[in-house]
Amino acid sequence: MEAHPALAAAASAALDAYAAATAEHDRATLAAVVADGADGTPTMRIDVLVENAVLAALSKHPVNVLTEETGWVDKGSALTLVMDPVDGSANAAAGVPLAAFSAVVAEDGVFTEALTVWLDTGRSWWAAAGVPSRLRTSGRKELAGAAVSLLRPHPANPGAAAAWWEVAQRAARVRILSTSCLEGALVAQGATDAFADAATDTHRLMDIAASVVLAEVAGGAVRDVFGRPIGLDTDLTKRWSGVVAATPELADELVTVLRDAHLAARPA
Amino acid sequence: MEAHPALAAAASAALDAYAAATAEHDRATLAAVVADGADGTPTMRIDVLVENAVLAALSKHPVNVLTEETGWVDKGSALTLVMDPVDGSANAAAGVPLAAFSAVVAEDGVFTEALTVWLDTGRSWWAAAGVPSRLRTSGRKELAGAAVSLLRPHPANPGAAAAWWEVAQRAARVRILSTSCLEGALVAQGATDAFADAATDTHRLMDIAASVVLAEVAGGAVRDVFGRPIGLDTDLTKRWSGVVAATPELADELVTVLRDAHLAARPA
Known part of the structure; x- marks a missing residue:
């Protein structure tokens, strides 16, 4: 089984546009x-350059598109590509070689397949829901001893700061790679045990959608810290605090630890 | 000007051995x-496999070698290679693609050139002290607004935990890539503004030696939080809290912020 043609075309266009943009422009420009x-957040030039190239490549494909910059492109199709052309924009613009194209295909609202491509190397992670995959998580079930990737802490937010620190205290190792989709892919391949937004509600749908398919196919689970369902939604103002974990048990423990610490520390 | 033959031979052997080790062995084995x-810390199999290959490649070269696993190999030369064959061992063993070979050449005790190679991609950073280089830091002089890489926090150590959090509060962005040498190289190329061990005294000489040459050639500066000089020393029990920064001003500010927070928070 292979990637849907629209998904493959989008990834290919993103790789080319990313290589061209980083070769032609300096950091300040990007x-x-x-x-x-x-989605209501500032858009960098690197995001625009890659997204425009991807949308052009998709113009011939009869699929709807949902992206963080352009928003919802409705072509009346049953298929929607939920896409982040450049996940890790700050890394990409600065020259930290950790940025990813990431997209999921939704068919009548159900996520059916996902592709994440590390734009700096071309390495990719693809999976289709319900189809056996070589991806396999680490299988870890407990936070104690786990290697966890986190979004950077938000010290000005007491609840989120407490939640972040609680995980740092309980985990064996913490990383911050600043690229949610790549960190989700690393959970799916078993290189790290979990990845979480520590109750900051920073995640947009395209930051975690691909990880839902990749992690679940590999034996893992994806949750929102506050219990909100993660599914196709064209309202780009919505946010999640995503948790991608090697097992349902680890996902549940992370959700509990993050939510309890957040609740205990937030101002009355 | 080119890399010293021993440095080039060591890096080449490390690349080959890393590729072979990660292809042949599973994560638990590595x-x-x-x-x-x-150096008194536990040695993983991935470290041994790569270091042994590097030492074999260096057997024909008349240079002393100082490495974290084997220690001091004295050949009576005026030249010493201070080397970490696999910086980011935990990344390497787990499959997080952020590990580096890193070494500095010391001539009669003075660091003369350095080479850091990203083992997962082959990308390299080389510089010779006092020789013009294409490497250029970001030039940032203040912590406010800076992107800073940090070693992971040590929540059980009150002084170090306070120092870590203080930087997270003041910086615009914090990353934890878990590979000191690669993070030092990213400062030298201007992709991040600084990298620091937040007063945990985790750094061994080979974790920061190459960054001294790379960062200084590029306009940056390297300090120890507690003011200890960073130079050739065959005592592998010594530790530093290294700070690699885009400018001397930023290095000094980071040292002050980290040291003050550490002093204020440690138990009386």
Whole structure:
């Protein structure tokens, strides 16, 4: 089984556009904020350059597209590509070689397959829901001893800061790679045990959608810290605190630890 | 000007051995602790496999070698290679693609050139002290607004935990890539503004030696949080809290912030 043609075309266009953008422009140019994206966050030039190339490549494909910058492109199809053309934009613009293209295909609202591509190396992770895969998580069931990737802490937010620190205290190892989709893929391949947004509600759908398919196929589980379902939603103002874990047990423990620490520490 | 033949031979052997080790062995095998290194920390099999290959490649070269596992190999030369064959061993063993070979050449005790090679991609950073280089730091002089890489926090150590959190509060962005030499190289190339061991005294000489040459050639500076000089020393029990920064001003500010927070928080 192979990737859906629209998914493959989008990834290929992203790889080419990313290579061209990083070769042709300096850091200040790539990092320049050129607009506010459809998701309400600032858009860097690197995001625009890659997203425009991907949308052009998708123009011939009869699929709807949901992206962080352009938003919802409705072609009346049963298929929707939920996509982050450049996950880890700050890394990409600065020259930290950890950025990813990541997308999931939703068919009548159900996630059916996902592809994450490490834009700096071309390495990719693909899976289709319900189809046997070579991806296999580490299988770890407990936070004690786990290697956990986290979004960077938000010290100004007492609840989120407490939640972040609680995981840092309980885990054996903490990383911050600043690229959610790549960190989710590393959980799916078993290189790290979990990845979480420590109750900051920073995640947009495209930051975690691909990880849902990749992690579940590999034996893992994806949750939201506050119990919100993670599914196709064209409202780009929605946020999640995603948890991608090697097993359902570890996902549940992380959710409990993060939520309890967040609740205990937030101002009354 | 080119890399010293011994440095080039060591890096080449490390690349080959790393590729072979990660292709032939599973994660548990690579991560197995097989000995205590000369530096007093546990040695994983991945470290031994790569270090042995590097030492074999260096057997024909008339240079002394100082490594974390084997220790001091004295050949009576004025030249010494201070080397970490696999920086980021935990990444390497787990399959997180962020590990580096890193070494510095010391001539009569003075660091003269350095080479860091990203083992997962072959990308390299080389510089000779006093020789113009294409490497250029970001030039940032203040912690406010800076992107800083840190070693993972040590929550059980009150002084170090306070120092870590203080930097996280003041910086614009924090990353933990778990590979000191690669993070030092990213400072030298201007992709991040600084990298620090937040007063945990985890750094061994080979974790920061190459960054001294790479960062200084690029306009940056390297300090120890507690003011200890960073130079050739065959006593592998010594530790530093290294700070690699884009400018001397930023290095000094980081040292002050880390030391003050550490002093204020440690138990009386």
